[in-house]
Amino acid sequence: xxxxxxxxxxxxxxLLSLLVVLPGALALATWGINFGIDxxxxxxxxxxxxxxxxxDQVRATLRxxxxxxxxxxxxxxxxxxxxVRTRPLDEEQTARLEAAFAREYGGAEVLRxxxxxxxxxxxxxxxxxxxxxxxxxxQVVYITMRFRSLRxxxxxxxxxxxxxxxxxxxxxxxxxxxxxxxxxxxxxxVGYSINDTVVILDRIRxxxxxxxxxxxxxxxxxSILEVLVRSLTTGFGAIVALVLLYFFGGPTLRDFVFGxxxxxxxGTYSSLFVASPILVEWQRISERRQRRPAEVAESAAVPxxxxxxxxxxxxxxxxxxxxx
Numbered sequence: 001x002x003x004x005x006x007x008x009x010x011x012x013x014x015l016l017s018l019l020v021v022l023p024g025a026l027a028l029a030t031w032g033i034n035f036g037i038d039x040x041x042x043x044x045x046x047x048x049x050x051x052x053x054x055x056d057q058v059r060a061t062l063r064x065x066x067x068x069x070x071x072x073x074x075x076x077x078x079x080x081x082x083x084v085r086t087r088p089l090d091e092e093q094t095a096r097l098e099a100a101f102a103r104e105y106g107g108a109e110v111l112r113x114x115x116x117x118x119x120x121x122x123x124x125x126x127x128x129x130x131x132x133x134x135x136x137x138x139q140v141v142y143i144t145m146r147f148r149s150l151r152x153x154x155x156x157x158x159x160x161x162x163x164x165x166x167x168x169x170x171x172x173x174x175x176x177x178x179x180x181x182x183x184x185x186x187x188x189x190v191g192y193s194i195n196d197t198v199v200i201l202d203r204i205r206x207x208x209x210x211x212x213x214x215x216x217x218x219x220x221x222x223s224i225l226e227v228l229v230r231s232l233t234t235g236f237g238a239i240v241a242l243v244l245l246y247f248f249g250g251p252t253l254r255d256f257v258f259g260x261x262x263x264x265x266x267g268t269y270s271s272l273f274v275a276s277p278i279l280v281e282w283q284r285i286s287e288r289r290q291r292r293p294a295e296v297a298e299s300a301a302v303p304x305x306x307x308x309x310x311x312x313x314x315x316x317x318x319x320x321x322x323x324x
């Protein structure tokens with residue numbers, strides 16, 4: 001059976017990564033991220049309705065007021081109470097919403113109405129960035145200790161940054177709303193991606209110790225193929241579960257599930273086409289640097305031979321000339 005030359009075609013992987021990352025980076029620079037009320041501030045309403053209402057019914061009531069994107073939650077033990085998080089509302093807008101709910105469900109009582117200021121949102125944004133950066137640094141420390149090699153750690157971390165750029169860029173490109181659960185999405189992507197990358201790097205390390213004379217490119221390609229089925233099966237199983245959750249988990253979970261699915265796909269991809277090829281490129285650069293002093297020393301030795309009467313031509317060419 002013909003083996004796939006994944007490493008030999010790694011430049012196609014670089015091109016595909018650029019085609020995905022660059023539009024997302026441009027969207028981030030042009031439009032920015034569509035932050036939700038968790039980051040920008042908003043109003044939290046806790047309502048007790050006259051009758052039980054489903055989430056879809058509550059969202060339909062909010063739609064004429066332009067709040068169909070509000071976050072709606074219900075408690076299982078208090079079915080008549082709903083928690084609604086919307087963009088900032090003043091007292092008049094809150095009163096109009098209360099009246100609409102009262103007409104629709106035979107009564108409505110505002111149990112709690114709080115405004116989340118932009119200061120809290122800014123603090124939440126800073127903590128989210130800190131959490132992701134700390135997660136990346138801890139991954140570098142873990143991989144360095146696990147493999148006793150900074151090269152493996154940096155290759156894995158480049159793959160992680162690639163995955164985060166893909167997820168954030170696609171959210172910016174599709175204008176999906178980013179709320180506090182997006183932080184959980186990013187941290188989950190970091191965890192899944194490093195888990196998949198470690199499996200491949202571990203196999204590469206085992207084969208490096210077993211196959212000392214095999215060229216490094218071929219060895220990395222062999223290692224990828226040995227764990228490819230396992231990697232794809234794990235990713236496919238996660239995607240199946242997420243697809244079911246996307247369609248049957250309700251509208252409030254869809255952005256969260258979409259981010260997780262995106263992270264699983266790009267995490268599997270980056271393990272094959274980002275982390276492993278970086279190791280190959282690093283090895284090629286190291287070998288090129290090691291050959292360069294030897295070539296310089298060989299070229300410097302040629303004039304010395306000429307000075308003592310020896311021909312500067314290589315020995316094989318000298319023998320060929322004598323035979324003529």
